[in-house]
Amino acid sequence: xxxxxxxxxxxxxxxxxxxxxxxxxxxxxxxxxxxxxxxxxxxxxxxxxxxxxxxxxxxxxxxxxxxxxxxxxxxxxxxxxxxxxxxxxxxxxxxxxxxxxxxxxxxxxxxxxxxxxxxxxxxxxxxxxxxxxxxxxxxxxxxxxxxxxxxxxxxxxxxxxxxxxxxxxxxxxxxxxxxxxxxxxxxxxxxxxxxxxxxxxxxxxxxxxxxxxxxxxxxxxxxxxxxxxxxxxxxxxxxxxxxxxxxxxxxxxxxxxxxxxxxxxxxxxxxxxxxxxxxxxxxxxxxxxxxxxxxxxxxxxxxxxxxxxxxxxxxxxxxxxxxxxxxxxxxx
Amino acid sequence: xxxxxxxxxxxxxxxxxxxxxxxxxxxxxxxxxxxxxxxxxxxxxxxxxxxxxxxxxxxxxxxxxxxxxxxxxxxxxxxxxxxxxxxxxxxxxxxxxxxxxxxxxxxxxxxxxxxxxxxxxxxxxxxxxxxxxxxxxxxxxxxxxxxxxxxxxxxxxxxxxxxxxxxxxxxxxxxxxxxxxxxxxxxxxxxxxxxxxxxxxxxxxxxxxxxxxxxxxxxxxxxxxxxxxxxxxxxxxxxxxxxxxxxxxxxxxxxxxxxxxxxxxxxxxxxxxxxxxxxxxxxxxxxxxxxxxxxxxxxxxxxxxxxxxxxxxxxxxxxxxxxxxxxxxxxxxxxxxxxxxxxxxxxxxxxxxxxxxxxxxxxxxxxxxxxxxxxxxxxxxxxxxxxxxxxxxxxxxxxxxxxxxxxxxxxxxxxxxxxxxxxxxxxxxxxxxxxxxx
Numbered sequence: 001x002x003x004x005x006x007x008x009x010x011x012x013x014x015x016x017x018x019x020x021x022x023x024x025x026x027x028x029x030x031x032x033x034x035x036x037x038x039x040x041x042x043x044x045x046x047x048x049x050x051x052x053x054x055x056x057x058x059x060x061x062x063x064x065x066x067x068x069x070x071x072x073x074x075x076x077x078x079x080x081x082x083x084x085x086x087x088x089x090x091x092x093x094x095x096x097x098x099x100x101x102x103x104x105x106x107x108x109x110x111x112x113x114x115x116x117x118x119x120x121x122x123x124x125x126x127x128x129x130x131x132x133x134x135x136x137x138x139x140x141x142x143x144x145x146x147x148x149x150x151x152x153x154x155x156x157x158x159x160x161x162x163x164x165x166x167x168x169x170x171x172x173x174x175x176x177x178x179x180x181x182x183x184x185x186x187x188x189x190x191x192x193x194x195x196x197x198x199x200x201x202x203x204x205x206x207x208x209x210x211x212x213x214x215x216x217x218x219x220x221x222x223x224x225x226x227x228x229x230x231x232x233x234x235x236x237x238x239x240x241x242x243x244x245x246x247x248x249x250x251x252x253x254x255x256x257x258x259x260x261x262x263x264x265x266x267x268x269x270x271x272x273x274x275x276x277x278x279x280x281x282x283x284x285x286x287x288x289x290x291x292x293x294x295x296x297x298x299x300x301x302x303x304x305x306x307x308x309x310x311x312x313x314x315x316x317x318x319x320x321x322x323x324x325x326x327x328x329x330x331x332x
Numbered sequence: 333x334x335x336x337x338x339x340x341x342x343x344x345x346x347x348x349x350x351x352x353x354x355x356x357x358x359x360x361x362x363x364x365x366x367x368x369x370x371x372x373x374x375x376x377x378x379x380x381x382x383x384x385x386x387x388x389x390x391x392x393x394x395x396x397x398x399x400x401x402x403x404x405x406x407x408x409x410x411x412x413x414x415x416x417x418x419x420x421x422x423x424x425x426x427x428x429x430x431x432x433x434x435x436x437x438x439x440x441x442x443x444x445x446x447x448x449x450x451x452x453x454x455x456x457x458x459x460x461x462x463x464x465x466x467x468x469x470x471x472x473x474x475x476x477x478x479x480x481x482x483x484x485x486x487x488x489x490x491x492x493x494x495x496x497x498x499x500x501x502x503x504x505x506x507x508x509x510x511x512x513x514x515x516x517x518x519x520x521x522x523x524x525x526x527x528x529x530x531x532x533x534x535x536x537x538x539x540x541x542x543x544x545x546x547x548x549x550x551x552x553x554x555x556x557x558x559x560x561x562x563x564x565x566x567x568x569x570x571x572x573x574x575x576x577x578x579x580x581x582x583x584x585x586x587x588x589x590x591x592x593x594x595x596x597x598x599x600x601x602x603x604x605x606x607x608x609x610x611x612x613x614x615x616x617x618x619x620x621x622x623x624x625x626x627x628x629x630x631x632x633x634x635x636x637x638x639x640x641x642x643x644x645x646x647x648x649x650x651x652x653x654x655x656x657x658x659x660x661x662x663x664x665x666x667x668x669x670x671x672x673x674x675x676x677x678x679x680x681x682x683x684x685x686x687x688x689x690x691x692x693x694x695x696x697x698x699x700x701x702x703x704x705x706x707x708x709x710x711x712x713x714x715x716x717x718x719x720x721x722x723x724x725x726x727x728x729x730x731x732x733x734x735x736x737x738x739x740x741x742x743x744x745x746x747x748x749x750x751x752x753x754x755x756x757x758x759x760x761x762x763x764x765x766x767x768x769x770x
Contacts, residue, residue, distance in 0.1 A: 009653045009691060010665040012755045014741030016350060016500065017689045020748045022699055073695065120697035273702035324733050325570065325710040326583040
């Protein structure tokens with residue numbers, strides 16, 4: 001039995017706290033992504049593993065060095081740099097040169113996150129800024145689809161007479177086919193199964209839409225992310241695809257939609273905070289992603305769609321503030 | 333719905349459901365706490381003007397005898413909980429950390445709890461409730477008689493008895509409803525009669541079905557029992573009115589503006605006791621729980637030191653970090669346990685390290701997860717008010733309606749980086765009040 005007079009901790013109410021911690025939340029995201037990451041490594045081998053190691057390693061190192069130089073408290077244990085590194089790796093194609101990936105991680109943490117003030121202050125999603133940096137600096141990393149040759153996984157594309165877009169991702173093939181008015185006869189419905197379960201084109205994170213969806217649902221059920229963002233995003237993508245007369249199922253499964261909708265757009269810091277705002281933001285992401293695909297010349301427009309909406313998030317928040325209880329319009 | 337049980341599904345916006353921890357005491361029948369060797373009875377156990385002692389050192393007092401009073405509209409007189417001798421008039425520390433005058437009484441060896449000095453015959457109910465020293469026993473301690481006199485232009489149509497007890501750990505109201513449902517109902521009828529209300533609802537959270545059933549069995553005509561979903565802060569006045577009547581108390585207005593009057597169930601029992609038995613308020617049920625030897629519900633005389641009460645409840649277990657007077661969401665952490673139980677003390681909760689909130693640190697970033705926005709039952713953006721308070725931009729904090737905060741603590745509870753959101757909002761509220769805003 002403890003002494004009644006021993007020292008006590010005092011503090012303002014509430015005196016108990018909820019179960020979620022920052023680190024805990026980040027680890028849930030890691031856990032949700034883990035099956036996809038492992039499946040990518042199993043299928044793509046060392047190149048994929050190397051990409052994870054480089055992206056995560058450089059992210060953590062950049063965070064550590066920045067904090068050390070700025071004489072700030074070390075923040076590696078909050079888990080945010082780990083998530084950024086992981087997401088960045090998943091947003092890159094497996095054959096991305098290691099030094100390109102390292103530069104992307106440096107930009108993600110150093111420029112997009114720490115220069116803006118660190119966790120909680122970054123206007124833009126760091127992982128996406130890193131990916132965008134690669135897209136504009138080494139566009140060939142995406143365009144040349146270097147997967148080809150390493151993996152003999154593309155006969156189905158070439159067999160369908162797609163030499164004109166040789167080495168393309170399924171999304172690029174679909175876009176090329178659409179521009180030529182269906183001349184290639186690219187069968188979108190035939191892509192469902194590979195996109196869902198085992199797709200070796202595109203980025204690491206495109207390995208299996210099904211695994212990404214499962215992880216995303218886990219995060220929703222666990223209360224880590226808000227269903228409004230992925231629902232608005234994917235729903236809009238679906239409807240716009242339909243409106244453009246294309247196969248909506250193909251378009252939500254292909255490219256970065258699932259990774260973007262469940263894991264990138266839902267980043268707390270760079271998305272709106274009100275419920276209505278999140279729905280609006282999700283719809284906006286889906287809209288700009290679809291516009292990039294169907295109107296612009298950017299089939300892989302997920303990155304810029306979300307970054308654009310990141311920029312709009314503060315404005316969306318301003319316009320969708322919750323109504324305060326008791327501030328009813330007077331009835332007379 | 334007369335005599336039936338109304339089950340509401342929709343509650344209020346936001347809120348949380350913390351682990352309840354009520355199982356430790358929900359089955360513990362109320363027992364009298366032992367009479368301590370000395371009672372320290374504060375002269376201010378309520379919101380409003382403090383009382384002045386009307387007895388002096390050496391005086392003999394009887395149980396129920398008036399020992400403190402003041403001539404003010406918003407106040408509540410204090411009565412001796414025991415037969416005994418006044419030792420001194422001294423200053424005492426309170427659970428809130430303030431110093432107030434107190435009458436220190438040495439109780440007689442023998443105590444007869446059923447005997448007390450009856451309240452003087454009063455011309456009307458209001459005078460009787462005032463004389464009994466009754467305050468809101470849910471913890472607000474606002475003098476009950478004032479609430480029984482609503483402004484003339486606001487007719488009370490519905491009396492709501494609050495038996496939600498949404499705070500984790502506490503079961504004192506639960507036990508009261510279970511063991512004395514007839515007294516709760518009697519109190520409800522008195523209140524309705526006094527204010528002229530046509531409708532009476534007794535609200536209970538769904539985690540106390542036995543209490544709801546006990547009330548239903550004795551409620552009779554004209555009293556509705558409402559079972560509300562278990563969700564904190566269901567028992568907050570505005571949220572309770574909204575859940576039952578779908579009416580929002582307008583900003584800056586009294587709850588009576590919705591035609592509703594809310595009293596705690598224990599307050600209702602005290603009112604019934606005052607009106608029918610001429611009994612002043614001298615004791616209450618206190619849940620003593622958490623890391624103590626014998627968790628339970630104790631009927632405690634006002635002025636009993638919390639240290640004595642904890643001893644009676646088997647003492648603190650090892651590793652207790654915070655001892656709370658009241659519930660863990662809105663109560664006060666005690667720096668000293670040598671403070672008296674008063675009218676507003678609904679519980680004494682001993683929280684061990686690991687369960688108790690960590691000490692406040694001010695360097696945690698907001699990660700904009702919006703849990704506070706989703707959880708705020710008032711529809712505020714706690715993170716924004718706190719951000720402004722942190723940089724002392726009080727006007728901007730006011731602009732985000734800091735003064736609408738009901739201090740339920742949900743925002744701080746859910747914050748994953750443990751930012752002291754409510755405390756920052758309190759600073760913003762205080763700054764706004766100081767400027768005379770609302």
